[in-house]
Amino acid sequence: MEQVLSFFFEYKDAIFIIALSIFLGIEVISNVPAVLHTPLMSGANAISGVIIIGGIILVGHADLSRFSLDLVLGILALVFGTLNVVGGFAVTDRMLEMFKKKKK
Amino acid sequence: MDKILTTISGVDFTVGSALLELSYLIAALLFVWGLKLLSHPETARRGNLWAAGGMGLAMITTLLLHKDSAGQGIQMMNVMIIIVFIGVGAAIGWIAARKVKMTAMPQMVSIYNATGGGASMLVALLEYPAAAAGDIGSILVTVLGLIIGSVAFSGSLIAFGKLDGRVGDIMKPFMTYLNLVLMIATLGLGAYIVFSPNEPSEMLWAIYSLTGLALIYGVMFVMPIGGADMPVVISLLNSFTGIAAAMAGFIYNNEAMILGGILVGAAGMILTVLMCKAMNRSLINVIIGAFGGGGAAIDREHGTIKEITLSDAAVLLSYSQKVVIIPGYGLAVAQAQHIAHELDTILENKGVEVKYAIHPVAGRMPGHMNVLLAEADVPYEQLVEMDDINPDMPNVDVAIVVGANDVVNPAAYDDPSSPIYGMPIIDAHLAKNIIIMKRGMGKGYAGIENFLFFNDKTRMLFGDAKKSITSLVNEIKSM
Numbered sequence: 416m417e418q419v420l421s422f423f424f425e426y427k428d429a430i431f432i433i434a435l436s437i438f439l440g441i442e443v444i445s446n447v448p449a450v451l452h453t454p455l456m457s458g459a460n461a462i463s464g465v466i467i468i469g470g471i472i473l474v475g476h477a478d479l480s481r482f483s484l485d486l487v488l489g490i491l492a493l494v495f496g497t498l499n500v501v502g503g504f505a506v507t508d509r510m511l512e513m514f515k516k517k518k519k
Numbered sequence: 520m521d522k523i524l525t526t527i528s529g530v531d532f533t534v535g536s537a538l539l540e541l542s543y544l545i546a547a548l549l550f551v552w553g554l555k556l557l558s559h560p561e562t563a564r565r566g567n568l569w570a571a572g573g574m575g576l577a578m579i580t581t582l583l584l585h586k587d588s589a590g591q592g593i594q595m596m597n598v599m600i601i602i603v604f605i606g607v608g609a610a611i612g613w614i615a616a617r618k619v620k621m622t623a624m625p626q627m628v629s630i631y632n633a634t635g636g637g638a639s640m641l642v643a644l645l646e647y648p649a650a651a652a653g654d655i656g657s658i659l660v661t662v663l664g665l666i667i668g669s670v671a672f673s674g675s676l677i678a679f680g681k682l683d684g685r686v687g688d689i690m691k692p693f694m695t696y697l698n699l700v701l702m703i704a705t706l707g708l709g710a711y712i713v714f715s716p717n718e719p720s721e722m723l724w725a726i727y728s729l730t731g732l733a734l735i736y737g738v739m740f741v742m743p744i745g746g747a748d749m750p751v752v753i754s755l756l757n758s759f760t761g762i763a764a765a766m767a768g769f770i771y772n773n774e775a776m777i778l779g780g781i782l783v784g785a786a787g788m789i790l791t792v793l794m795c796k797a798m799n800r801s802l803i804n805v806i807i808g809a810f811g812g813g814g815a816a817i818d819r820e821h822g823t824i825k826e827i828t829l830s831d832a833a834v835l836l837s838y839s840q841k842v843v844i845i846p847g848y849g850l851a852v853a854q855a856q857h858i859a860h861e862l863d864t865i866l867e868n869k870g871v872e873v874k875y876a877i878h879p880v881a882g883r884m885p886g887h888m889n890v891l892l893a894e895a896d897v898p899y900e901q902l903v904e905m906d907d908i909n910p911d912m913p914n915v916d917v918a919i920v921v922g923a924n925d926v927v928n929p930a931a932y933d934d935p936s937s938p939i940y941g942m943p944i945i946d947a948h949l950a951k952n953i954i955i956m957k958r959g960m961g962k963g964y965a966g967i968e969n970f971l972f973f974n975d976k977t978r979m980l981f982g983d984a985k986k987s988i989t990s991l992v993n994e995i996k997s998m
Contacts, residue, residue, distance in 0.1 A: 422656075425654075425656065426656050429656070429769060429777075432774070432777055432778065432781075433765075433777075433781060436765075436777070436778050436781035436782060436785070437781055437784075437785045439551060439782065439785075440554075440781060440782040440783075440784070440785025440786050440789075441785050441789060443551060443554050443555045443558065443782070443786075444554065444558060444785070444786045444789050444790075445789060446558070447557075447558035448558075448560065448904070449877060449879055449885070449886050449889065449904050450560060450886060450889045450893075450899050450902060451557065451558060451559075451560060451563055451886060451889075452790060452793075452879075452884075452885035452886025452887075452889070453624060453628075453884055453885060453886035453887055453889065453890045454557065454563060454567070454886070454890070455554075455557050455558060455563075455786070455790075455886075456628060456753070456754065456757055456786075456787070456790060456884065456885060456886070457624075457627075457628045457631070458553070458554070458557050458566070458567050458570060459554065459557075459757065459761065459782070459783045459786045459787065460628055460631055460632050460635065460757050460760065460783070461567075461570070461571070461574070461631070462550050462553070462554070462570055462574070462761075462779050462782065462783050463632075463635045463757070463760045463761040463763075463764045463779065463780060463783040464574070464631075464634075464635050464638075464764075465546075465550075465574065465577065465764055465768075465775060465776045465779040465780060466635060466638045466639045466642060466763070466764040466767050466776065466780075467574075467578060467605075467638065468577055468578065468581050468771070468773060468775070468776055469638070469639075469642035469646075469767045469770070469771060469776070470638055470641075470642065471578060471581045471582055471585070471593075471601055472581065472585055472771060473642060473645055473646075474597060474600060474601050474604070475581075475582065475585060475593035475594075475597045475598070475601060476587045476591070476593065476597070477597065479594075479596055479597060479600070485645055488641050488644065488645055489641070489645055490600070490604050491637075491641055492637075492638045492641035492642050492645070493601065493604050493605065493608070493638075494604050494607060494608040495608075495634040495635070495637045495638035495641070496608070496634070496635070496638040497604070497605045497607075497608025497609050497612060498608045498611060498612040498631060498634040499612075499631050499632075499634045499635035499638065500571075500574055500578075500612070501608065501609040501612035501613055501616075502611075502612030502613070502615055502616045502627075502630075502631045502634075503612075503616075503628075503631045503635075504567060504568075504570070504571040504574070505612065505613050505616035505617065506616035506619065506624070506627055506628070506631070507567045508564065508567055508568070508571075509616060509617065510621075510624070510890050510893070511563050511564040511567060512564065513621075513890070513893040513894050513896075514560060514563065514564075514893050514899055
């Protein structure tokens, strides 16, 4: 019990952020009409591409003076993240464009 | 930029790092705002752009202002490399996103989900040595990010393969146990890494084994899940990718990543729950139990199948007041969404009111059918959700079921032994007349007999959906 409490205390900021973000996520998304489920999902998917920041940091501080597996994997993470972000937002926009154009 | 403003708890505080954190705050707020706008039809497109803007901002400020623990910024050479590879990824992503067919949208989303999960996996893998030198919390988030990211990566790739028809469903009874063993092994090894007192350099074998195990688990976890359950799996994997990104956010202490990731995780979870509800099944049931075969009571009187000719169908539709089209994935497979729109236009011109009744799990991902019909220029006001159309069904003159089966199966109401008993369906059986367009007498994904086909009010129109509707449109035109 004491260990759990001390863990909570040590990481309380993180735990607060998690708890509040979950609540926020549920509030923001709930009651979304079924029409928008697919674009919402692909838009959310693009946001999860925020991992690209990790890729930028990895490659940004990588040692370029020598070739290493880490560098290759870092670049792969960067490309993966970019695909997720650019592809995700682009495909969402394309879907929503279709919804938009036929206002009567 | 590098002038130290103050020192808070031993950390030097520069203008640059303050601006960077500020940009992350703005990015996080833009993600929330974007998602909020995305949940309303009128504002959705703007919402997507706002979220994309937040992402662009966070990427640029990271590139310009991020410093490693030694206070060293990103070198020019590294910046060049990053820009080149972002350029490559962006070009591929953009072109693929522009070219993909709307029917293939679930595959596309699965692929992008896989790349996101893969990036999280790689980031956690590469950051492990640094994280391992830190406290138990940083090891924990790294290990969690690694596991969840790997499962999302390999799982999404298998989901892509299934949606694209490259990977079949493989379900053997022993797989349930195998998956359980794999899951326990993965979590156990993860816990061992977190709590092991060994030096990080001695744990590299474990971290690579963990990655391998999690990747295998991802494959095995999606492998037995059947086609009809795809909307649930895609939502769940989407949620995983978000959580994995959030874990990486903890590694870097980056609030934009944490908030963005958790938002996506929560959104994916909600959609997962919605999809499960729409199929009247629990998440555990989807993951563990295979769907289909057995269970169905076949003892009832079948009655007879009655066909309808094209000209009779044309007359029936032309003299109706209210027509509801109930599309299923068969419509998408036949690429019949455009001709369906032609049918509804020609009927509307004759003064017939036409609506589309969309079941929540019609298609291969949540809301997929709406996207397909929108692509065919059907105004979204004409697309009606199940709960809104059902009370009106008894007033409907003709319900046309196109390539749908389980979502209109009345066994959901009256056959407690049926696997779909209790699943919410579109009440096609309440309409005054029912026309069912089907390729043949095959069963739906769930493999269950559908007594709607034998209903006295039902008439069958066999053939490919696109051809049938095209002939029907020509028939009505020539009247």
